[in-house]
Amino acid sequence: MTGSATAGSATAGxxxxxxxxxxxxxxxxxxxxxxxxxDAALRVARPPDVVDVVPAARTVLVRGTARTRxxxxxxxxxxxxxxxxxxxxxxxxxxxxxxxxxxxxxxxxLAEVAALTRRSVEEVVARHLAGGPDGYRVAFGGFMPxxxxxxxxxxxxxxxxxxxxxxxxxxGAVAVAGEYTAVYPxxxxxxxxxxxxxxxxxxxxxxxxxxxxxLTPGDAVRFVRAxxxxxxxxxxxAPDPLPAAAADPAPxxxxxxxxxxxxxxxxxxxxxxxxxxxxxxxxxxxPGPLTLVQDAGRAGLADxxxxxxxxxxxxxxRLANRLVGNAPDAPLLExxxxxxxxxxxxxxxxxxxxxxxPARLDGAPVRHRTAVxxxxGAxxxxxxxxxxxxxxVAVRGGVDVPPVLGSCAHDQLSGLGSAPLRPGDVLAYGxxxxxxxxxxDEPDDAHGGVAADAAGPAGAPSVVELPxxxxxxxxxxxxxxxxxxxxxxxxxxxxxxRVAVRLDGPPLTRGDATELASEGVVAGAVQVPHDGRPVLxxxxxxVTGGYPVVAVLTRxxxxxxAQVRPGDHVRLVRVPxxxx
Numbered sequence: 192m193t194g195s196a197t198a199g200s201a202t203a204g205x206x207x208x209x210x211x212x213x214x215x216x217x218x219x220x221x222x223x224x225x226x227x228x229x230d231a232a233l234r235v236a237r238p239p240d241v242v243d244v245v246p247a248a249r250t251v252l253v254r255g256t257a258r259t260r261x262x263x264x265x266x267x268x269x270x271x272x273x274x275x276x277x278x279x280x281x282x283x284x285x286x287x288x289x290x291x292x293x294x295x296x297x298x299x300x301l302a303e304v305a306a307l308t309r310r311s312v313e314e315v316v317a318r319h320l321a322g323g324p325d326g327y328r329v330a331f332g333g334f335m336p337x338x339x340x341x342x343x344x345x346x347x348x349x350x351x352x353x354x355x356x357x358x359x360x361x362x363g364a365v366a367v368a369g370e371y372t373a374v375y376p377x378x379x380x381x382x383x384x385x386x387x388x389x390x391x392x393x394x395x396x397x398x399x400x401x402x403x404x405x406l407t408p409g410d411a412v413r414f415v416r417a418x419x420x421x422x423x424x425x426x427x428x429a430p431d432p433l434p435a436a437a438a439d440p441a442p443x444x445x446x447x448x449x450x451x452x453x454x455x456x457x458x459x460x461x462x463x464x465x466x467x468x469x470x471x472x473x474x475x476x477x478p479g480p481l482t483l484v485q486d487a488g489r490a491g492l493a494d495x496x497x498x499x500x501x502x503x504x505x506x507x508x509r510l511a512n513r514l515v516g517n518a519p520d521a522p523l524l525e526x527x528x529x530x531x532x533x534x535x536x537x538x539x540x541x542x543x544x545x546x547x548x549p550a551r552l553d554g555a556p557v558r559h560r561t562a563v564x565x566x567x568g569a570x571x572x573x574x575x576x577x578x579x580x581x582x583x584v585a586v587r588g589g590v591d592v593p594p595v596l597g598s599c600a601h602d603q604l605s606g607l608g609s610a611p612l613r614p615g616d617v618l619a620y621g622x623x624x625x626x627x628x629x630x631x632d633e634p635d636d637a638h639g640g641v642a643a644d645a646a647g648p649a650g651a652p653s654v655v656e657l658p659x660x661x662x663x664x665x666x667x668x669x670x671x672x673x674x675x676x677x678x679x680x681x682x683x684x685x686x687x688x689r690v691a692v693r694l695d696g697p698p699l700t701r702g703d704a705t706e707l708a709s710e711g712v713v714a715g716a717v718q719v720p721h722d723g724r725p726v727l728x729x730x731x732x733x734v735t736g737g738y739p740v741v742a743v744l745t746r747x748x749x750x751x752x753a754q755v756r757p758g759d760h761v762r763l764v765r766v767p768x769x770x771x
Contacts, residue, residue, distance in 0.1 A: 206275050208268055209663040210771045212743035214257035215713050216264050217250055217663050218271055223330060223342065225275050226251055230408055232274035238266035243493040245711035246331045246408045247735050248340075252711025254493070257746075264771045290410050292374060293417035294319075294365050298385035304367070307350050318345040319372070319386055320414050327372070327412035332404065332496040333709065333735030336605045337376035337394025339406035339495075340709075344372045356382030363389045365414070374406075389417075394495075396595050396607065403596060404495035471537045472619045473586065478612040479530020479573070483601040484592050485583075487520035492596060493734040499714065500602035500731050503581055503689060503753035506746070507544040511585035514542035514562045514628060521589030521623035522599040524612075526582045528756075529575035533584075538567045539620060540587040540628055546579025546754055562628035579754040587628070589621035603689045604731040654680055655761045657727075657748040660768040662717060664739035669702030672723075676741060677765045681725065685757040689731040692752055694761065698723025699741075712736045715744035715752075717763065725763075727752050 206225065209217040220226050230246040233253065237244065240256040240263045255263050296316045305312045327343040334340075344367060352368045357380060360366070364375045366383035375381065376393035393405045406412065475482070485508065488501025502508035502525055509519045517523075524531070529548040543550055543559045550557035551572045557563050565571065573582060592599045592609045601608035612618075665673060681694035699719055712718065716728045718738045727744065729752070742763055744752060755761055 206271050208264065208271070208771055210660075210768055211252065211254075211663055211740075212660065212713050212715055213745060213769055214260060215252060215254040215711075216260070216267060216771055217252055217710065218267070219250055220275070221249070223248070226330070227328070227409060228274040228277060229271050232270045232277075233267065234409075236270060238263040238270075241267070242490045243711075245333070245493045245734060247333070247710040248330065248708035250708075250710040252493075252713070254711075254713060260769070261771065288410055289413055290406055291413045291415050292365070292389055292391055292405075294387040294389050294414050295417050295419050296387040297419065298365065298387045300366075300384040301386050304348065304350055304384050304386065308347050310347065315348065315386070316416070318348055319367070320416060321345065322414075327414070329406045329408050329410045329412060330371075331408055331709070331735065332406075332494060333711075333733060334496060335376060335379065335394075335733075336492075336496040336607070337404045337406070339373060339393070339404070339408075339410075339412075340371045341373055341406070341412050342370060343412075344370055346370075348372075350384055352382035353384070354382075356380050360385065361388070363391070363393075365389055400492065400596050403492075403497075408494055472617050473536065473539075473590070474534045475612045475614060475616040475618070476532040476534055476570070477530060477614055478616075479526060479528060479532075481527040482531050482612040483525045484522050484590060484609045484612070484618075485525045485600045486522045486589075486598055488600050488730065489596050489598040489602075489607070493711065496605075496734055497596065497607070498602060498604055498731050498734055500598070500600040500604075500608070500689075502583060502600075503730050504545060504583075504750040506750060507581075507753075508583050508585075510560070511542045511544040511583045512589070512623075512625075514544075514560065515540045515585050515587045516562075516624060516626045516628045517585060517587065517589055518623040518625040521585070521621060521625075522592060523586065523589060524584040526573060526584060527580060529573040529582065531571075531573040531584065533571045535565050535567060535569050535571070537620065539565050541565050541571065542585045542628075543573075543582055544585075545582040546576035548576040548582045549574040580756050581753055586620060587624075589623040591619040591621040602731050604733060653760060655751055655755055655759055656764045657751055657761050658745040658766045659715075659717060659742040659748050659763045660745065660766055662740040662742045664707065665741045667701055667703045667707070667739035668719070668741055669700050672700040672702070673741075675699055676725070677763055680760050680762050683755045683757050683759045683761060687755075687757060689729045691729055691732060692727040692755060694725045694727065696724060699725070701739075707737055707739055709735045709737045712740060713743065715749045716740045717742040717744065729753070 205221050207219040211217045226246050229251045233244045240259045243254040245252040253267050301312055305315045323343045323345050325343055327341050329339045330342045332339050348367055349370055360375050360379055360381035362377045364385050365387040366373055366385050368383040374393050396403050485502040488499040489497055490499050511523055512519055512521045540562050542562050547559050553569050595607050676699055679696050681696040684693045684695050686693045712728055714728055714730050714732055718726045718736055718740050720738045
């Protein structure tokens with residue numbers, strides 16, 4: 192295969208495998224039955240090194256280890272051939288399980304849906320309970336953790352979303368839009384038509400990795416009628432246990448990334464009374480603008496709407512951990528624009544990587560990319576960096592915070608993980624050791640440097656170059672749009688965060704303006720929404736999206752994007768796409 196937007200390798204039933212960045216392939220299929228068959232086949236016999244399998248409306252995203260992609264992609268191709276062939280012969284997989292969802296049909300839009308469909312309210316309820324002739328199945332997830340797009344809705348109930356979404360849809364709302372029905376796992380703005388409510392928790396991290404999402408792709412769903420209960424009435428008047436999201440699931444096109452999504456309420460970091468002298472722990476005197484606990488993230492949960500998250504520049508985080516003799520995935524601190532002040536209760540070692548924030552330990556300068564001994568009682572101060580955005584601070588053994596779904600990483604989209612640090616928080620030293628602190632012989636601009644083709648008067652880059660390969664939907668832009676994608680100097684907007692870096696500049700023009708069905712996305716994906724201005728997905732990106740991905744940042748490009756600030760100028764630099 193080539194790396195162009197239209198390249199693909201033909202398989203049975205017209206399926207194609209498209210390269211997607213450096214660690215994924217996108218399997219394009221002709222119809223939903225083939226999607227279910229391929230998804231099931233890859234789950235039953237997942238090739239080694241494959242991390243995520245993300246079904247969507249007409250595609251299956253497969254992501255794995257970058258260095259072995261050619262090997263596992265060949266195995267994926269074999270399974271796709273067999274699965275599509277079986278689906279063509281009527282061999283669709285049976286659902287592994289059936290999940291019942293009790294519903295009280297008291298939705299605000301029930302009467303309106305009845306009017307739109309010219310049916311009575313009771314008939315609308317009966318049709319929603321019955322579903323279509325093949326029953327309900329979970330097609331895919333992605334809008335937020337635990338949100339499942341359920342197909343099999345009676346065609347009579349295919350109604351459009353509201354033109355103007357509500358500012359708040361409560362957790363547990365049962366809704367319809369287009370060909371889908373779904374249950375909102377958490378409170379969020381939303382435009383789907385509300386038919387009822389359920390008390391069932393659709394997403395609960397306390398159930399563990401395998402059970403956090405009540406509904407997973409391939410499940411059969413049965414809606415059953417429930418009577419109103421005091422529990423439901425109490426919930427209606429109580430605050431939601433989960434933070435509000437900032438976007439609505441669009442059927443079939445998913446929304447642009449939100450600044451903050453909905454999910455598990457972030458857990459506060461342990462803060463013992465101030466008169467309790469912590470020993471093997473550090474105390475946050477000031478967190479600066481934003482300091483988060485991060486690690487390698489939550490791999491393998493994208494199919495239920497949970498992004499990987501983790502450090503915005505994994506290589507910089509691994510380097511910091513290596514310098515102090517930690518395991519590569521040990522939890523550490525990700526600091527935005529400096530301002531962090533830490534007091535250490537016991538002797539340890541620290542290392543700084545990423546943006547070069549001037550640092551002092553009890554007033555003495557601290558070098559970056561070097562393990563530094565920190566005596567008990569010492570104070571570390573980070574000032575704001577002259578360039579770049581994020582600095583990583585590793586402590587010998589890591590910091591000990593409770594993991595959520597196998598990771599300590601704070602995810603801004605879903606709310607999973609420990610809350611952002613606050614003054615007075617106390618973090619115990621961890622035990623994630625992997626040898627002794629060691630020197631590292633690497634160039635000074637590695638892991639957090641900002642490269643440019645020109646420099647400003649103070650040596651700051653005037654344009655940050657972001658290497659990127661062609662995306663699977665580059666062909667959705669017309670020729671002027673494709674040319675402008677690579678030659679335009681874009682400006683980073685203030686609406687940027689760990690979910691996405693949003694760019695401003697002349698809108699890109701499309702040659703294909705038809706709606707794109709939702710499909711999986713990866714960190715570094717460059718998506719072009721309706722306004723034509725690119726959005727660069729970060730580590731906390733939504734796992735599916737309905738806008739064309741026209742490019743994908745390379746590993747180096749993602750590291751540089753993690754360091755750009757609002758007002759910085761960037762240009763995408765086209766590099767050859769690795770073959771699949």
